[in-house]
Amino acid sequence: MPVTPAPSPTVPASRRVLAVMVMVPLLAALALWAFAWPATRMAPRDLPLGVAGPAAAAAPLEQRLTSRAGAFEIHRYADEAAARTAVQNREVYGAVVATPQGPRLLTASAASPAVAQLLAQALTPRTPAGAPAGAPAVPVTDVVPAPAADARGTGFGASVLPLALAGVAAGALVSLGGLRGGRAVTAVLGAATLVGLTGAALAHSWLGVLTGNWWAEAGVLALTVAAIAGGVAGLHALLGKAGIGLGVLLVVLLGNPFSGAAGAPQLLPEPAGLIGQWLPPGAGSSMLRSVAFFDGAGAAGPALVLSVWAVLGVTAIAVGGRRTAPLPAPSAPAPAEAAPAPAPRS
Template sequence: MSATPTRRMVGVMVLIPVLVALALWAFAWPAARTAPRDVPIGIAGPASATARLEQGFEQREGAFDVHRYDDEAAARTAIEGRVVYGAVVATAEGPRLLTASAASPVVAQLLTEAVTSQAPAGTQVHATDVVPTPAGDPRGSALAASILPLALAGMAAGAVVTLMKLRGARAATALIGAAALVGITAAALADSWLGVLGGPWWSEAGVLGLTVLAIGAAVSGLAALIGTPGLGLGGLLMVLIGNPFSGAASAPELLPDPAGLIGQWLPPGAGATLLRSVSYFDGSAAGSAVLTLSLWAALGLAAVLVGGRRRRGRPVATAEHRAAEPVPVG
């Protein structure tokens, strides 16, 4: 057995466990360390009535970021604008809880448990879901489950464009066209058929398509710049890290630091946040997610175009060089 096949054999034996360990870390670590970390919530009512409620939340150090509002109307506006995940309103009858399960069913449940545990014995906590999940997805699980297929679709688009050796403008056009068709198809399935999304149809299709384009362009752009290893790097970023760090199944504020922040910088997390905003909150707090996805898409497409020009230039230069070489006689 030659040295090269032996090294390859050993490399495979070592690489596979490393990849498995990385995947388990990326997926299991955030799930095992899920807990509230500076989750923005609101407290509404006069200071004399909310002091006890505020003190109860502050006792859970680092868990909640408390925002104060004058009344219930202001708290509802903050929830609908995605400033806070929920709010507690102090009333003469006792605390009234406002949640938004569409923002995160997990956070809504945590708030319910936190407020109920703080309420005096015998006091009933009245809860209102200000922005509920749609009837087709009451637990919000379908939206969370859609992020991995979008990541895989973007990964597949980038890989196919690379392996089919499409370059420059043709590669960029293929990525944009594939992403647009995926967005339309996904919206037709998730909104029109399953009823798990409740926003403007074309806006949802645009979000889904932009998410796929950001991932596909990034993967193909990396491959155009550094070659085939770029596909592996793209898969690592978008699938093994981007998907579990997205916070789609819970909330970015429930993930251990810095996973939640990193997840929002990557297309899967930004796509999940933007899809929630467009589908359930009339586009509120969508700016940062739009910017993140647009930057990934633009930089990826730019890399595809630049990489295509570089690759086209190499054969030409080689041909010119060969033409300039003297032809041997005899």
């Protein structure tokens, strides 16, 4: 007689209502903290800045900058040429050069328009209230200017969230679509490649937000999406549906606001800037900026972070696929041969 399985217990409606009432405000509070806290606490924190020129002339400038405790990380250079090279190699965001005519400022608005503006303001002499106009502003040379189509960097900063959403969507669709093993890996990498090509076509060819090598930019966009999608799908393979939620938390609620793409990681409150650079959105935006505007200078670290995420995600997908692979159906036993009929008695 077949045994009827016991019905699975259902959560009472009152508990589900209570869960919604509690979880939604908690998620709203978490999102508000993650997005609003860094935005309202932006200030230079150990921001790499160069000081160039003879020691006697550069010492007062260095002393003036170090008077703002913890704001700048000073790098000394012998002359303007060395400082300019450091800016182009993304070793510093800018440099103050001591000259006989007074200090001059080298910036790279392509590295961060917000930082370039902040440095110019930091070196502008302050005029006391009611006093006549003071000394003129410090001359500024933009060594690596931002694209004319995105002079304020708003387009570049706005590119992080679409990449994050694309990666999360790819990882979730692969997971919930039941793809496993090699098929899941192929879907993740294929979607990431197409997103990279589409993103480069839009941001470079159409909007003019990116101005570097087209194929290199497409590769960075694809690697960023692959790291995110692989991470989400890998977490799902290891943790189930809770893994997708964890991926959304890491990528969208933390990775996006902590990326520093709209300004710089060193402008975010600690440890948000550091955490953001260890997550795919922050590493992807840093690598994309290096490839698009600085001929790849400073791209090694972010590339390593993205590669680790992608490799670990693909590995988790493969391991999880083996664990959840259906066992082969047992073969039906061969029918027993019928016994020969007894011979009739005579």
